[in-house]
Amino acid sequence: MDTSSSRPLLPQSLDEARIFQLPRAAFYISEFITEDEEKLLLEKIASAPKPRWKQLTRRRLQTWPSDLINNKLVDAPLPSWLEEPIVTRLLSLHLKEDVASQSHIFWDSPHKRPNHVLINEYPPGIGIMPHKDGAAYHPVVATVSLGASICLNIHEMKEEGTLNRTPTWRILQEPRSLLITTSDLYTDYLHGIDDIMEDIELSEQTVANWSLLQPGSTFHDGKNPRQTRTSLTYRDVLSVSS
Ligand SMILES: O=C(O)CCC(=O)C(=O)O
Ligand SMILES: [Fe+2]
Numbered sequence: 229m230d231t232s233s234s235r236p237l238l239p240q241s242l243d244e245a246r247i248f249q250l251p252r253a254a255f256y257i258s259e260f261i262t263e264d265e266e267k268l269l270l271e272k273i274a275s276a277p278k279p280r281w282k283q284l285t286r287r288r289l290q291t292w293p294s295d296l297i298n299n300k301l302v303d304a305p306l307p308s309w310l311e312e313p314i315v316t317r318l319l320s321l322h323l324k325e326d327v328a329s330q331s332h333i334f335w336d337s338p339h340k341r342p343n344h345v346l347i348n349e350y351p352p353g354i355g356i357m358p359h360k361d362g363a364a365y366h367p368v369v370a371t372v373s374l375g376a377s378i379c380l381n382i383h384e385m386k387e388e389g390t391l392n393r394t395p396t397w398r399i400l401q402e403p404r405s406l407l408i409t410t411s412d413l414y415t416d417y418l419h420g421i422d423d424i425m426e427d428i429e430l431s432e433q434t435v436a437n438w439s440l441l442q443p444g445s446t447f448h449d450g451k452n453p454r455q456t457r458t459s460l461t462y463r464d465v466l467s468v469s470s
Contacts, residue, residue: 236262238317241324242333242408249436250382250397251412255333256437257321258445260406265313266374272309273347273374273458286354286423290347299364301344301465310345314462318342318370318406333408334464337366342462350378352454355421358383358391360414366464367414373401376455377447379427379435380407383418391418397436400427400452401459402445407437427452 236259239245245255261269273290280290293304306315319332319341334341344365348356358381361369381395396417401407409419430450432438 234262234264236260236404238321242321243324245321245408245440247399247437247440250399251417253408253410254399254413254436255406255408256399256401256440257406258402258440258442259404260317260372261313261404263404266404269309269372269460270374270458273349287351287356288349292345292347296344296364296465299362299465300467300469303468303470306343306345310460314372314460315342318462333368333370333410334366337368337464338466339464339468342370342464343468344463344465346461346463347458348461349456349458350421350454351456353423353425355423358393358418358420360418361463364465364467366466368408368410368464369414370462371401371407371409372460372462373403373405373407374458374460375403376457377402377427377452378421378454378457379430379452381420381422382413382436383420385416385418395420398427398434399437400430400435400441400447401457402442403457425454427454 242255245257247254247256276290281288292306292310294302322332378401380399380401382397384392384396386392399407428451430447430452
């Protein structure tokens with residue numbers, strides 16, 4: 229596909245994007261945005277005023293429209309560059325069973341759309357500890373990846389309540405892709421990214437969304453050397469104050 233064209237080819241319905249290997253429910257769409265859109269977003273992120281960045285020890289992040297305070301969001305719109313094209317395109321995707329009612333992935337969230345975006349920048353070798361996203365959000369996360377590929381690990385808790393350090397599944401997120409995780413994946417499982425310089429042993433057997441990757445995508449020797457990868461995570465914060 230010509231990824232520099234003005235509009236990407238999206239699946240007719242979200243069902244075509246379902247990752248069947250995972251518990252309900254997850255969806256993956258490669259080339260959800262174009263190369264031009266990716267470039268523009270990276271420029272917007274890079275040109276944000278310096279105080280917008282929160283520097284953690286190993287990665288940095290931006291929060292739009294603002295940080296949560298006691299799990300609450302102060303009512304404010306997202307900037308237009310975070311709304312268009314991503315939110316409009318996201319809300320245009322429907323599940324087949326719901327086409328009649330025109331219900332998209334945020335249909336049963338309180339605000340019927342994402343109202344909050346976290347931007348995380350991961351240099352090579354840096355990831356994020358396995359965690360759950362918690363009670364502040366409706367249990368739907370839409371993640372758009374920029375710049376480079378990375379593996380997201382899904383972990384289960386062991387019976388005694390400790391984390392199983394070996395991921396149960398891996399999801400490969402390519403640049404310009406959209407990943408949606410919901411339901412049990414949000415509430416019962418943890419997700420994280422390894423602190424490694426390359427993702428290895430990538431294959432149909434080890435990557436849950438292998439069949440949904442970009443046609444012709446190649447991971448030489450099953451390896452993905454890490455480069456700086458930026459993610460936009462869209463969520464609906466349950467509690468909003470004016
Ligand atoms: O960068 C990602 O894809 C995951 C980010 C994440 O888990 C979070 O911000 O809670
Ligand atoms: Fe998270």
